[in-house]
Amino acid sequence: MNQSRRRLLLLATSALSLAIPGARQAHAQGSADVIVVGAGIAGLAAARSLVDQGLKVIVVEARDRIGGRIWTNRAWPKLALDLGASWIHGVSGNPVAALARSGRISTVTTDYDALWRYEAGAKELSDSADEALDERFEGLIEDVEDEAAALRQTGNADVSLQSAFDRAAGQKLSATDRRRLNYMLVSQVEHEYAADAAELSLLHWDQGEEFTGDDRLFPAGYDQIAQLLAKNLDVRLEHTVSRIAYGQRGVEVTSSRGTFSAAYALVTLPLGVLKRGSVSFDPPLPTRKQQAIRRLGMGTLNKLYLRFPRAFWPEEPHLLGYIAEQRGAWAEWLNIQRYLKTPVLLGFNAGSYARQLEQRSDEAIVASAMEALRAMFGARIPEPEATLMTRWSSDPLAGGSYSFLATGATPADYDVLAAPVANRLFFAGEATSRDYAATVHGALISGRDAAELILEE
Numbered sequence: 001m002n003q004s005r006r007r008l009l010l011l012a013t014s015a016l017s018l019a020i021p022g023a024r025q026a027h028a029q030g031s032a033d034v035i036v037v038g039a040g041i042a043g044l045a046a047a048r049s050l051v052d053q054g055l056k057v058i059v060v061e062a063r064d065r066i067g068g069r070i071w072t073n074r075a076w077p078k079l080a081l082d083l084g085a086s087w088i089h090g091v092s093g094n095p096v097a098a099l100a101r102s103g104r105i106s107t108v109t110t111d112y113d114a115l116w117r118y119e120a121g122a123k124e125l126s127d128s129a130d131e132a133l134d135e136r137f138e139g140l141i142e143d144v145e146d147e148a149a150a151l152r153q154t155g156n157a158d159v160s161l162q163s164a165f166d167r168a169a170g171q172k173l174s175a176t177d178r179r180r181l182n183y184m185l186v187s188q189v190e191h192e193y194a195a196d197a198a199e200l201s202l203l204h205w206d207q208g209e210e211f212t213g214d215d216r217l218f219p220a221g222y223d224q225i226a227q228l229l230a231k232n233l234d235v236r237l238e239h240t241v242s243r244i245a246y247g248q249r250g251v252e253v254t255s256s257r258g259t260f261s262a263a264y265a266l267v268t269l270p271l272g273v274l275k276r277g278s279v280s281f282d283p284p285l286p287t288r289k290q291q292a293i294r295r296l297g298m299g300t301l302n303k304l305y306l307r308f309p310r311a312f313w314p315e316e317p318h319l320l321g322y323i324a325e326q327r328g329a330w331a332e333w334l335n336i337q338r339y340l341k342t343p344v345l346l347g348f349n350a351g352s353y354a355r356q357l358e359q360r361s362d363e364a365i366v367a368s369a370m371e372a373l374r375a376m377f378g379a380r381i382p383e384p385e386a387t388l389m390t391r392w393s394s395d396p397l398a399g400g401s402y403s404f405l406a407t408g409a410t411p412a413d414y415d416v417l418a419a420p421v422a423n424r425l426f427f428a429g430e431a432t433s434r435d436y437a438a439t440v441h442g443a444l445i446s447g448r449d450a451a452e453l454i455l456e457e
């Protein structure tokens, strides 16, 4: 967009409140070419692109920090612990990896094969049992894929991934088999998609694209990526948006600290926030978009960091697996000692188990984790000296961890969520990315794509 076009935009936005149906004459807190709602990676990436092209952009963010679901905690001495995203998933061609390189931000590879699995009774699974379990699970997932292909051909209604998995596994499972297969489903599928297999669409659960190459962690924190993008941007923190009005000539964004007007708004609110309806749109969003918001699932993946006086687990593995009696409980642990040389473990939970657990007290959550670790490593392990945990599902500014394709939803719902409205409202965020939903790179690419669309206006 050239400078004269930019001046025209600013002139148009100065008289906006008169042009928007139902707009109140609230005290204007600022005007810009574009108001970006949300300073997560999508909003920051978009704002970066727009500002680099000479536009005036204000980013309005409810939290007292940037990054959104990228959230690094530095409360423990010399440690940067990610409570949201941890990994660059697939570094080859991944724009997050490119950013890390450009900012000289160090990353370290996770070796998923360096996984040691344990069963209750402090028993490490034997190599042969381990291999047999992997093979059996892969075979069952192939059967599930066959059922999905058959369903596609008949055109019959979607069912859940769990129902197809149960059919493939058959009824006559021993208790040990059932426990081990549940563990595989939880750690291989439910943790990745942040949803129960019973919630995931058989037809579409694993659609989407992936970058190849290693998965890499940020030893000094993922938020370095957000900081890099945010340099010199006008970000207004602690501004909670409650209403977004749009009309022929522009938009008006009402926040807890005043109203902003602009020619365009870029909405990067998480799907969980859109589902809750805590931000109103005037006029309401098109029915198609509202239906897509309802159909897509918002999943939960929670993290618990435990710092111990000493490491009582082996140093070698990157990951520790736990085959629990209770389906879903503490199936996966990341060995932080391996990366940061400090006796810290990171436990994960997902789906309905995570949603229920996060309703409980901190003490109850830690006690349940310690029960799992005692089952894996024996009764004499020390108590943790410090703990850090997330409750993403109850976070009103996220409403969950990331989106998934629920039974009945289709990949086209992501496109519907991404579609601009009235050439005034533009949308970005992980849940608008058909190819790369649920990831940092998906959110980043969607932000850049939305900026392109605005620049074409």
Ligand SMILES: Cc1cc2nc3c(=O)[nH]c(=O)nc-3n(C[C@H](O)[C@H](O)[C@H](O)COP(=O)(O)OP(=O)(O)OC[C@H]3O[C@@H](n4cnc5c(N)ncnc54)[C@H](O)[C@@H]3O)c2cc1C
Residues within 6 Å of the ligand: 037, 038, 039, 040, 041, 042, 043, 060, 061, 062, 063, 066, 067, 068, 069, 070, 083, 084, 085, 086, 087, 088, 089, 239, 240, 241, 242, 268, 269, 270, 273, 278, 279, 301, 302, 303, 390, 392, 396, 397, 398, 400, 401, 402, 428, 429, 430, 431, 437, 438, 439, 440, 441, 443
């Ligand atoms: C526990 C966990 C682990 C994850 N692991 C990975 C991983 O390893 N790798 C990976 O690629 N991805 C991972 N993800 C997913 C990744 O973090 C997200 O896909 C990505 O960060 C989403 O970015 P976004 O900009 O779309 O949304 P967000 O980061 O959520 O940004 C939206 C912003 O809008 C703000 N907001 C909300 N409501 C309002 C309001 N009313 N007014 C103003 N502002 C508002 C929010 O505070 C937030 O800052 C993980 C996520 C979680 C939670």
